[in-house]
Amino acid sequence: MSVSDSITAGFLPLLDSAILVAARERGFAEEEGIALTLARETSWANIRDRIAVGHFEMAHMLAPMPIAANLGLTPMRLDLIAPMSLGLGGNAVTVSRNLWAAMAGEGAARPDDPGVIGAALRGVIQTRRRKGEDPLRFGVVHPHSGHNFELRYWLAGCGIDPERDVEILIVPPPLTADAMAAGRIDGFCVGEPWNSVAVAAGLAHIATVKAAIWRSSPEKVLGVRADWAREHGAVLARLLRALHRASVWCGEADNHEELADLLSAPAYLNQPAALLRGALDGELETGGGTWRFPDFFVPAQKAAIFPWQSHALWFYSQMVRWGQVPHSAENAETARRSFRPDIYRAALEPLGVPLPAASMKVEGALAVPTPVGVSAGQLVLGPDGFFDGAIFDPVHLDAYIASQRSAFR
Amino acid sequence: MTPKQLSILVIDENTIRASIIEAGLREAGHGQVTLVHDVHAIARRVSEVQPDVIVIDLENPNRDMLENMFNLSRAVKRPIAMFVDRSDQAAIEAAVDAGVSAYVVDGLRQERVKPILDMAISRFNAFSRMERELEDARNELESRKVIDKAKGILMRSKGLSEDEAYQLLRRTAMNQNRKISEIAQSLITASELLGGG
Numbered sequence: 246m247s248v249s250d251s252i253t254a255g256f257l258p259l260l261d262s263a264i265l266v267a268a269r270e271r272g273f274a275e276e277e278g279i280a281l282t283l284a285r286e287t288s289w290a291n292i293r294d295r296i297a298v299g300h301f302e303m304a305h306m307l308a309p310m311p312i313a314a315n316l317g318l319t320p321m322r323l324d325l326i327a328p329m330s331l332g333l334g335g336n337a338v339t340v341s342r343n344l345w346a347a348m349a350g351e352g353a354a355r356p357d358d359p360g361v362i363g364a365a366l367r368g369v370i371q372t373r374r375r376k377g378e379d380p381l382r383f384g385v386v387h388p389h390s391g392h393n394f395e396l397r398y399w400l401a402g403c404g405i406d407p408e409r410d411v412e413i414l415i416v417p418p419p420l421t422a423d424a425m426a427a428g429r430i431d432g433f434c435v436g437e438p439w440n441s442v443a444v445a446a447g448l449a450h451i452a453t454v455k456a457a458i459w460r461s462s463p464e465k466v467l468g469v470r471a472d473w474a475r476e477h478g479a480v481l482a483r484l485l486r487a488l489h490r491a492s493v494w495c496g497e498a499d500n501h502e503e504l505a506d507l508l509s510a511p512a513y514l515n516q517p518a519a520l521l522r523g524a525l526d527g528e529l530e531t532g533g534g535t536w537r538f539p540d541f542f543v544p545a546q547k548a549a550i551f552p553w554q555s556h557a558l559w560f561y562s563q564m565v566r567w568g569q570v571p572h573s574a575e576n577a578e579t580a581r582r583s584f585r586p587d588i589y590r591a592a593l594e595p596l597g598v599p600l601p602a603a604s605m606k607v608e609g610a611l612a613v614p615t616p617v618g619v620s621a622g623q624l625v626l627g628p629d630g631f632f633d634g635a636i637f638d639p640v641h642l643d644a645y646i647a648s649q650r651s652a653f654r
Numbered sequence: 655m656t657p658k659q660l661s662i663l664v665i666d667e668n669t670i671r672a673s674i675i676e677a678g679l680r681e682a683g684h685g686q687v688t689l690v691h692d693v694h695a696i697a698r699r700v701s702e703v704q705p706d707v708i709v710i711d712l713e714n715p716n717r718d719m720l721e722n723m724f725n726l727s728r729a730v731k732r733p734i735a736m737f738v739d740r741s742d743q744a745a746i747e748a749a750v751d752a753g754v755s756a757y758v759v760d761g762l763r764q765e766r767v768k769p770i771l772d773m774a775i776s777r778f779n780a781f782s783r784m785e786r787e788l789e790d791a792r793n794e795l796e797s798r799k800v801i802d803k804a805k806g807i808l809m810r811s812k813g814l815s816e817d818e819a820y821q822l823l824r825r826t827a828m829n830q831n832r833k834i835s836e837i838a839q840s841l842i843t844a845s846e847l848l849g850g851g
Contacts, residue, residue: 290717294755298747320721323748388722415722417715420693427693 250480253282254467255292258514259418260437260466260524261335263504264544268484268491270507276490283312285512287416289387296470297323302477305331306468307562309389311583316570318389319538327466327609328588329485332492332555333549335457335464335542336392336522337440338399340424344381345450345532356531357538357633359453363403366452378417380409384424384433391455391464394563396434399458401649402633407567417438422446436464437524437542439445439517445520450532456540459609461547461629463556466584482592489550489593496545501525501652517652537580547626549602550589555605555639557584562642571632577642590620599624608637660688660762662770663705665696666713671781675709682769691745697723707767708757709774717755724757745771752778797835804838807845 253276256262265283268274274281284301286292290306293314312326340348351368352361370381385393397407407413415425420445421433432452433439443449455462467488474481496502502518505525509518523529527541545551561580565572586604593600599619606617611627631637637645659830663685666672671688690699693716700708700723710717745768749755752775758767801823808819823841827834 287713287715288717290721292710294712294746294750298743298750300750387718388725417718417721419756427694629683 246620249278249280250477250483251280251282252480253284253301254485255284255286255295255301257286257289257292257305257418258516259305259439259465260508260521260542261332261544263495263508263525264331264550265305265467266494266502266507266513267495268487271491271494273487273491273494275483279480279484279487281457281484281487283513291392292468293323294321295320296325296468299470302473303467303469306466307390308463308466308556309386309391309394309564310387311466311468311558312564312580313338313389313569313612315579315583316564316576316609318564318570324471325468325583326471326550326585326588327557327583328464328474328481328585328592329467329488330552331465331467331544331548332495333461333463333538333543334454334456336395336434336436337442337529338396338432338434338452339421339440339460340452341430341449342447342505342532342620344431345452347372348452348567353452356451356453356462356536357457359399359457360403360451363399363405366400367405367410370405377531378498380389380412381431382412382414382429383583384414384421384430384435386418386435387415388569389564391462391560392434392436394560395455395458395462395566397567398563399453399632402631402635427448436561437512438520438557441520441523442516442527444530444532446471448628451529451536454529454538454541456538456542457604459629459631461543461549461627462538463553463560466552474476478588484591485592486596489596489598492550493547494654496543496549498526500554548624549600551601552584552586552589553606553635554581554584554606555608557581558605558642559608559637559640562637563644563647572643572646581639591606594620597621606637608636610636658686660706660766660770661688661703662702663690663699663708664774665690665693665710665716665720666691667691668711668713668781670831671778672850674781675774675777679770682773684770696720706762707760707770709770710757712750712753712755717777720757731762752776753782765826768787780811795835797838799836800842801838804841807841811816827844831845 249440254265256265269281269283294307311327313319314323314325317632322493347369348365351365353365354483385396418435418439421435421439424430425443425448429525440451443453453478457558486645495504501522505522508514508521509516524542528535548621557580563590564570570576590600602618609629609631611629613628614625617626662679664675669691676687688703690696693780696716714741754774756771803825805816805819808814808818808822823834823837827837
């Protein structure tokens with residue numbers, strides 16, 4: 246194709262930038278006539294600011310970021326949409342070796358059983374309190390992040406008050422291992438490869454993973470400036486098709502070695518390929534042996550890049566739960582409409598790939614892989630359970646928010 | 655009555671650039687300027703200094719931490735917002751282009767803060783220009799060394815005068831539409847490969 250549209254997308258050095266990196270490096274964007282430039286950034290604040298001033302048209306973003314921007318929680322006026330997710334899962338909760346030893350003494354063992362791990366952590370916290378020691382400190386990457394919300398959801402579900410029993414700080418992903426080495430934090434919830442980096446440095450133990458706290462759960466999205474999307478609908482549709490193809494490529498196990506190589510380059514993650522490979526295959530070195538986590542990071546299968554509005558509403562429910570925004574029907578609607586399955590469907594419809602017919606689903610309802618209604622072909626979703634067996638039905642948002650208010654808030 | 659002096663905190667891991675900004679602010683009559691280079695000291699320094707204005711470089715990975723701190727009333731006693739007022743798009747663009755961001759304590763009047771940000775922006779831009787010029791000068795020096803070495807090779811192997819050697823390099827560069835330093839580097843590499851270096 247001779248005509249080429251230029252798009253610049255910002256990203257942070259994280260495993261789930263994979264789909265964007267593959268779209269550029271494997272030529273999927275070019276096949277759609279798009280010259281895709283990827284710009285690595287050092288903070289989510291920079292991503293936001295550079296989108297706001299037009300340096301970037303779009304970016305790899307924490308899924309709650311567009312919601313927070315549209316709700317006016319960001320320092321500058323910015324309307325964003327999420328017409329695509331960039332995969333499911335990919336995070337872990339990692340603790341210092343000292344904390345893990347204490348947790349093991351309280352019965353912590355299998356990292357795929359967050360309930361038991363959390364009970365052990367609660368035991369450690371109670372002991373520390375009796376001895377008059379300082380609260381444990383956990384790092385997350387951003388207040389409006391899946392990491393913050395899944396860490397808090399897990400803690401609260403295990404009887405630990407995230408506001409009083411621990412201290413939660415913001416630590417940039419590449420600095421998590423350093424912060425732990427310096428004793429500034431006892432644990433963190435972050436995306437790969439930064440858990441594996443801390444484990445490889447001999448500092449840490451992976452306690453549990455996002456996929457065990459909430460299986461098949463949303464993490465990053467493609468965040469696009471709303472006015473740019475309105476004016477460049479056709480270009481955006483072509484890019485979404487390119488990203489769809491890139492996601493399918495990333496999802497093939499046979500391509501993981503090459504994908505790990507691509508991501509390891511200095512311009513992207515700048516980490517050894519061997520350290521990235523495990524997360525792509527769902528096999529992590531926990532610090533106490535290699536563990537296989539089903540659906541650890543899902544870039545393609547199970548409609549992994551479909552921007553479910555039920556995901557948007559779950560994030561919103563947690564923003565309300567932790568006091569970031571007051572609940573109102575209007576705010577909920579703004580959150581829901583931040584995710585745009587309509588744009589996704591219109592862009593991918595010509596490809597004849599299976600598209601979910603619904604824009605929302607009951608989260609946590611599927612105990613086993615289940616075929617669902619689609620436009621064409623076949624689509625299997627789930628399992629998608631929360632570790633505590635809870636169900637989030639977006640139709641009963643008010644009741645869900647009310648039920649969480651009684652626990653700790 | 656003159657208003658109380660503003661307390662300004664400059665967060666920049668680049669110590670030279672931070673000093674340049676500090677000097678600019680002092681020249682403009684701001685006496686209370688604090689510099690922080692160590693990213694880990696940010697939280698403590700903010701609570702100690704209680705700044706009215708915070709200037710931070712965009713390369714700093716701790717902006718997310720800093721912004722979160724401003725949202726937590728227990729960490730900072732006074733509410734702080736991003737300076738870039740929602741209505742002032744030009745100021746936002748100029749700041750981001752220059753690679754700097756600023757935060758101010760709530761309620762501070764725009765006209766008191768604007769000159770500070772303008773100062774930071776112009777000093778950031780001046781610093782980038784200085785770095786570019788330094789880089790250019792370094793490249794210039796490097797290519798002059800390469801050309802001298804290539805001239806030496808030609809003088810020895812072809813028995814040319816220095817001027818003739820230079821003219822030969824220049825003509826070849828023009829014919830091939832390349833830089834003289836590139837031709838000189840090729841010659842040095844070739845000569846080394848042939849064992850004549």
